Amino acid sequence: MLKTFRIGGVHPPENKLSAAKNIEIFPLPETVTIPLSQHIGAPATAVVAKGDKVKVGQLIAKAGGFVSANIHSSVSGTVTAVDAVPDGGGVRKPAITIKVEGDDWEESIDRSSALMKECSLTPAEIIAKIANAGIVGMGGATFPTQVKLSVPAGKKAEFLIINGVECEPYLTSDHRVMLERGEEVLVGVRILARALGVEKAYIGIENNKPDAIEHMRSLAVAYGDVEIVPLKVKYPQGGEKQLIAAVTGRQVSSGGLPIDVGAVVQNVSTALAVYEAVQKNKPLFERVVTVTGKALTNPGNFRVRMGTSLRALIDHCGGLPEDTGKIINGGPMMGRAVANIDSPVTKGTSGVLLMRAAEAKRNEPDVCIKCAKCVSACPMGLEPFMLSKLGKLGMFPEMESYHVTDCIECGSCSFTCPASLPLLDYIRLGKAEVMKIIRARKS
Amino acid sequence: MENKIIVSPSPHVHGEESTARLMRDVLIALIPAFLVTVWVYGARAFFVTVVCTASCVLFEYLIQRFLLKGKNTICNYSAIVTGVLLAFNLPANIPFGLVVLGALVAIGVGKMSFGGLGRNPFNPALVGRVFLLLSFPVAMTSFSSPVPDAMSGATPLAFVKEALKKGLNVSDILPELSYSDMFTGLGKAGSLGEIAAGALLLGFVYLLWRKVITWHIPVFILGTMAVFSGILWGIDPEKYMSPLFQLLTGGAILGAVYMATDYVTSPMNKRGMAIYGIGIGVITILIRVWGAYPEGISFAILIMNAVVPLINRYVKPKRFGAVKK
Structure with missing residues (x-):
């Protein structure tokens, strides 16, 4: 077994x-755009400015707090901008743009395959x-x-x-x-x-x-x-x-x-x-x-x-x-x-x-037939049909008592729903609100 | 980019499940029992099923269109399932007028008055059946059997209840009964869908294989019936029928596998399903042994349907990493 x-x-x-x-080595691009927030936690702080020359592996942004991470240049070349660039969602986020010139690595890096x-x-x-x-x-x-x-x-x-x-x-x-x-x-x-x-x-x-x-x-x-x-x-x-x-x-x-x-x-x-x-x-x-x-x-x-x-x-x-x-x-x-x-x-x-x-x-959503497949699918043992309904109605305190904060947003509920209901959409929305409520309560 | 791309939250894939597919699978699971019933009762059984199903679909269409004014719901097959299940709860020689009336009550009162699929608290087919049983008891309990030397006129349950009431002992009536006939459906009076235990169980296996239902509700119902009737049988085998008799007769399997498992009117987690199944099993045997009716599973399911909201409220699924308070 x-x-x-x-x-x-x-x-x-x-x-x-x-x-x-x-695994193939991907050819060097002409430019790279390196966001300052590629991790959970505080964004990193840029330590290079426009016009600076950088090497592969050089630190270009320093961790911005305890839960944060350093960021290094992935290429060698010239920093052309340190400003806000649209991310995947189209929202402008701080990033460092570098024009690629050659492939000059920091000497400290051991490039041998031994x-x-x-x-x-x-x-x-x-x-x-x-x-x-x-x-x-x-x-x-x-x-x-x-x-x-x-x-x-x-x-x-x-x-x-x-x-x-x-x-x-x-x-x-x-x-x-x-x-x-x-x-x-x-x-x-x-x-x-x-x-x-x-x-x-x-x-x-x-x-x-x-x-x-x-x-x-x-x-x-x-x-x-x-x-x-x-x-x-x-x-x-x-x-x-x-x-x-x-x-x-x-x-x-x-x-x-x-x-x-x-x-x-x-x-x-x-x-x-x-x-x-x-x-x-x-x-x-x-x-x-x-x-x-x-x-x-x-x-x-x-x-x-x-x-x-x-x-x-x-x-x-x-x-x-x-x-x-x-x-x-x-x-x-x-x-x-x-x-x-x-x-x-x-x-x-x-x-x-x-x-x-x-x-x-996505499929056209149908009505919930209470088949409970979402309940059986949930790896956290929650009741997605109920959480989703509460989320839709904006009943956030109730969502908290139904343990929405346990949700790992894996999407198993939406995946399995025969009525193609967007269960996780409403749960995610409610979870974000509940997290806000919990943070406000703590402070 | 020229063509538009979609941006939506995850998950970006959906399983193959759909309401229509689930309902279609229930219909497929009912095919063996349907074939047996048509073989035993002939064309009459076929026409009762067709009239009942057509009426259910028509009433759902009309009510949805002219009263609820919602989008057409026929394509999800649920009205067809209700129609077939209601027909399976009727005797073959019932007048067609009653079939149509039963369908109207099942769909109109049992389902659409609450807003349609997903909102009805009671199993619509059982609402239709119980309405007919209470209003037209004679038509609902006269069974004709085309097999010449079969017990015509009474179901095994009714036959036994009558005999025991007369003071006969179980050993006196046992020679009149054949368990193998009950299993295959031959020579036994009853509603269309309750005569062939074997065919119904074949459908159960299909439903499990297709993951339409889980084993919990049917097994808890039938298990409870077996245990409860087994205790009584153990106390006095001359006064009470054996568990095997209880499981093979009447609507036990039809009810446990196809009626009690109706998604809308059954609990939404495994623990709840266990409570619900045990409740149905106990009430069924209580009615069969001490109640006024020979068969009690319809009433038992409807009673437990009424308890489902309460079960859903208080019985929760097992949470991952639940912290005891």
Whole structure:
């Protein structure tokens, strides 16, 4: 019996079109636009000005608070602007634009491909290096990694869980990273475990990637107490709480953090970034991105410099198909539909998905027939039909008593609803209002 | 960009489920039982089903169009499901006028007066059946059986109830009953849809396979009926019928699998479904053993339908990481 989480879950069609495509190095773009906010928390503060010359890997913006992250240039060239640029949603956000000139890296970065296994740094030194490199959670949540590794006083980490689940349909970047850069990921895992002072690490991988399970298992033998845990395919297994439940059977209590059950969860791509930062002095300025879609000529996986436009990626893969109806930054379940195709790849961009016009349109909503499929699908054991109704009516205090703050916005309810009701839309709206109410109450 | 792209919140994909698909699956699940009933009762059963279904669809269309003035709801198949289920609750030789009247009450009173699909508190088909049963008891309980040596005129439940009332012992009447006939549907009087337990169970397997319903409600109803009647049988097997008899006769399986599982009128989480199923099972046996009617599952389902809002309010699904207070 394969492990999985117990409550709820759905099975969207996997559509992993690019699973067999090797990671290609994406050609350098002409310009990059690097947003100052690519993470959860305070935006970074720019430390370069228009006209400055920068190198690849040079710090261009400093963390703007405790929960924030440094940002480094992904290219060498001249800063042409430090101002507000439309993001994926079309909203102007502060960003640094750099005109690419050559490919001149900071000397401190070790560009050799030699595997460096040994790390004798102290936990504090590792965390400092990770913070300097601007690493954030690369599964999409983009929470600054050094904050996650700083275990609060009174809590103790017991084990590290590495998220190789990639439960979002279409996306294959983590899958390819495990296959092609498995050893580096494993060194990263050991470094993360060392930083946390734990011995045990699990790598959770869904059973639809048997090659990755096999590969990682064969490599892991040489890396201490690292256990590869094959998981039954079920969305949203990549959700932090779901993954912990699947791997260990422990449930993080409502409102709690993974560390409450002794767990720290990191993505496989984050582990790779940690390896590069700690062993190679390479800050986080490039990542693997899946570019995919049923109508796209050449779907693939690419190592892309941050700030490269989605348009460049799409053009490289055969251009925007005629009947494109939606462009999604991320996967189809939790990704964001973008309004601006010139918006950049950021630290949280695991994929770019193009949907055809026919797939992109939502079904006409019908009436609720109380089939309770949303209740069975909800991985948090909530009642989406009720939360959605309350959200529509603006009954926010009631939503709080129905535990809307537990919602992880995975979209399983809307996905499964036979009446095609936009359940999550109203729940998300209500959740935002309830969070405001809770914050106001605290202050 | 020339062509417009859509920007909307996630999720960006939708499953294959739709109301129409679910309803269509219920109809498919009823096909085996329909074939058995037409085989046993002949063309008459076929026409009762057709007239009943057509009336339900027509009434829903007319009410939606001229009274509620909403968009056409026929295409979601729910009126067809109500029609077929109501027909399955009628005897084959019922006058067609009553069939149409029953359909009017089921759709007009049971469903559309509350606003249509999704809003009715009671199972519409059962509202129609119980209305006819109370208003036209004779027409609703005279069964003709085309099989020559079958017990015509009375269902096994009615036959047994009458015999026990006369003071006969179970062992006296058992030779008159055949469990295998009850399972296959041969030579047993009853409503269209309650005569063939086997065919109904085949449909149940299909519904489970297609994930239209979960096992909870049917299993809790039938399980409770079996346990409750088993206790009585254990106390005095000469006075009370066996659990097998209770499960194979009357509307037990039709009710448990197809009527009680109606989405709109049943609870919305597994724990609630258990309470609801146990309630229906207990009330059914109470009515069958001590009530005035030989069969009680229709009343039991309607009574528990009335409790559903209360169950939904107080019985909550198991939350992830719930903190005990």
